[in-house]
Amino acid sequence: MAIKKFDFDVVVLGAGGAGCAAAITAARNGVSVALISKESIAMGNTRICEAEMTSSGISTGDSPDIIKEDMIKGGEYLNNLELVDLIATNASYAISFVESLGHFFRRDEEGRLSAKAANRLGGHSFHRSFISPGSGVSLAHALRNAIANTSSIAVFEDILATCLFQQGDEVQGTLAVDLKTSNCLVLRAKATILATGGCGWLYYPQTTNNRSATGDGYAIAFEAGAKLIDMEMVQFFPFAMNHPLHYAGTILEEPILAGPKGKLINGLGEIVVDRDINRMTRAQVTTLMAKEIAAGRITKWGGLKIDLSENLDIPEMIHYKKVNDERKRFEKVRLAYGENAFNWKEPWDVSPSAHYMMGGVKIDPEGRSSLKNLYAVGEVAGGAMGANRLGSTSVADIFIMGMGAGSESARCATRSENLEIKKSLIAEEVERVEGLFGKKGTRPPIKIKRELQQLMRENVGIVRDEKRLSYALSEIDRMQDEMENDMCTSDIRRYNTDFLDAVELMNMLTCAKMITTSAKMRNESRGAHLRLDFADKDDANWLKNIVIWKEDGQMRTLVSEITAIEIYEKAKKDDHHKRV
C-alpha cells in the first residue's frame, strides 16, 4: 500500500455545510487548507436537506434572547448556553454568508427577507425559519462552486479519514484512505476540524439521513480520547413515510404539516391528539407516537395515521398546501398513498424516522474540542441542541460554527508549527487499515451492518428500557467480536466497498455503544430520549449532561451540571405564575 504525505495548516474532515464553511473561512484567513470527503464535496445531509434556516431580527418583538429561550426550552434545558447564545445572536450572519455564495432564501412580495416569507415551526415563538426554494441541492451547488473558486483549498474527494494522529493530547493530523486506489494519505496539520456529520444510518431504513451518516467523526474523536456529550439524544423526525420499502424513512414535514386541526390516529382508530400538533416540538409529537407504537396500537405499516381533512377549511392551510404542491414537495405521498391521501381527503400513514444527533463532540464556542488542535463543527459537535433540536436551527448552526472554527483554527495555525508524526503511529494505522482487505472469515461487513441497524431500531430507537438497552450492549459486544474475528472482505484495490463498509461498521459499533451506554444511564424520559421504565422527566436528578470518553482503553462516563440553569429556573417561575 503506497503512502503519500502532505502538510497543511488546516485539515477539514467532512465536506457538508459545516466542513465547507470552515474550509472557506480558514482559507479566507490566509492559511492552506485540505478538505476531505468520503463522498464528493458538498454532499452529506446538507445536500438532501430542505435548507430551511433560522434567522434573527425578523418578526416584531423577536430577539436573540427569545430565540435562545425557545431553543433551550425546546431542548429541555440540556443545551449548552454559550453555544445557543452564539447561534441565536449570529443567525442572520449565517443567512448573509450563504446568500453571498449564491444560495437564496424566499422573499416576500416586496423582495425582502421578512416574517411574511418565513415559517413558524414547532417550539419557535415567532415566524423566523426561512424557506429555501432551491433546498439543499442549490445550497450544495453554491458551496461546491465556492470551494472550486478558492485556490488555497486542496480538495480530496472519495477519501476516507480513519483516525487522528496525536502526541499526548495534541492532534497532529489524520490518516485517510483514497477509496479509488486504496492508497494511504498522511495529512499533517496544525489544526484539524471534524465536520463529518451525524449517525442516522445506524437506524436504516428508518432514517431520513444520507448513507454517509455513519458516525465516523464521533468514533474517531472517541478513539483519540476527546470528550463527547449527551450521546443518548437521537432525534426522530415525527412525520416520515413508512411504506413501500423504497420510501421508508423518507422525510415529509415538520409538525406544522398537521396544522391547527390535524389529528393523529392510532391503529385501533382512536384519536391520539386532535389539535395544535403544529405548535409542538418534534420530541413532543414523537413521544406521543412512540407510546402508541410501544403499546402495539399501530397500523398495518407500523405507524400512525395523520388526518388533515379538517384543515381544508382553514385558508392558511389551503395556502400552505398550494405552496407545497407547486414545489412538488409531497409528490411521493401521491405516488405511494394515492390521490385522496395526497389531497388530505383520507388519513395516511406516518412513522418517526431517525433524523439528527443532538449529542456529539463537546466543544467550546470557538469549536475547540477537549483535545489540543482538534475542532468539531456541525452535526458531529454536541451540546447546542440539548435533548431536542428545533426545526431549521441546524443549518444556522453548521454555518455559524463552521465559520467560527474556520477563523479560529486559521489563527492558531499561523502561531504554531507542524509537528512530526511518529513513524510508529503511522505504521500501526496503515497496518490496521491494510488488515481490513482480504479478510478470510465468514461474515461480510454489510451483513453485520444490517444486523446492527435492526438492533438499534428495535432496542435503542424511539422506545427504550433497561432490558432492551442491556440486550443491545451485549449484542454490540458480540458484533464487535465477530467483526474482529470472523469478517470476510474482498482484496480488490479499486473502490472496495467491503473495506468502506468495514471501517464504517467499526465506527457505527463505537457510536452504538456510546448511545446505548448513555441511554442506559439516563433513568428518565427527556426530549428525544424515551424510557418506558422511567416514563417521567426527572429534573431533581437528571437536569444533567452525560459526558463520555475513552481513557486507558476503557469507556468512561461522567454526569455534569447543565449550563442553562438560570433559564430553567426562570421558566419554572413563569409556569408557576401562570398556574396561580
Ligand SMILES: Cc1cc2nc3c(=O)[nH]c(=O)nc-3n(C[C@H](O)[C@H](O)[C@H](O)COP(=O)(O)OP(=O)(O)OC[C@H]3O[C@@H](n4cnc5c(N)ncnc54)[C@H](O)[C@@H]3O)c2cc1C
Ligand atoms: C432530509 C433532511 C432534511 C433536513 N432539513 C433541514 C432543514 O431544513 N433545516 C435545518 O436546519 N436542518 C435540516 N436538516 C439537518 C441538517 O441538514 C444537517 O444537520 C446538516 O446538514 C449537517 O451538516 P454537516 O456539515 O454537519 O454534515 P453533513 O452535511 O452530513 O456532511 C458530512 C460530510 O462528512 C463526510 N464524511 C463523513 N465521515 C467521513 C470520513 N470518515 N472521512 C471523510 N469524510 C467523511 C460525509 O461524506 C459528508 O459529506 C435536515 C436533515 C435531513 C437528513
